[in-house]
Amino acid sequence: MRQMISLGPRIGILPDYLGDSDLGLVSLFTLPKEINKNVWLLTHSDLRKVKRIQSFMEFVRRYIKNNSSDILQKY
Numbered sequence: 001m002r003q004m005i006s007l008g009p010r011i012g013i014l015p016d017y018l019g020d021s022d023l024g025l026v027s028l029f030t031l032p033k034e035i036n037k038n039v040w041l042l043t044h045s046d047l048r049k050v051k052r053i054q055s056f057m058e059f060v061r062r063y064i065k066n067n068s069s070d071i072l073q074k075y
Contacts, residue, residue: 001014001018002014002018002019002022002025002042005042010042010043010044010047010053011041011042011043011056011057012040012041012042013040013041014040014042016040018040019040019042024045025040025042026040026041026042026043026048027040028040028041028057028060028061029041029060029061029064029065041057041060041061043057
């Protein structure tokens with residue numbers, strides 16, 4: 001998964017054990033403890049400082065943070 005993300009869309013979801021072992025990845029947020037999973041949004045290092053990528057990452061981070069109770073009810 002990690003390699004596919006780095007070669008393809010530059011963003012994805014990885015378990016902590018994969019993300020933590022790669023210094024080139026940045027964790028954007030953690031799912032609520034009730035879900036017991038972490039979500040990583042990945043982007044290529046060349047794109048990390050692109051404003052639209054930063055805006056998207058921030059939007060997703062805020063959305064999950066603000067809607068975590070709704071997400072928990074669905075799963």
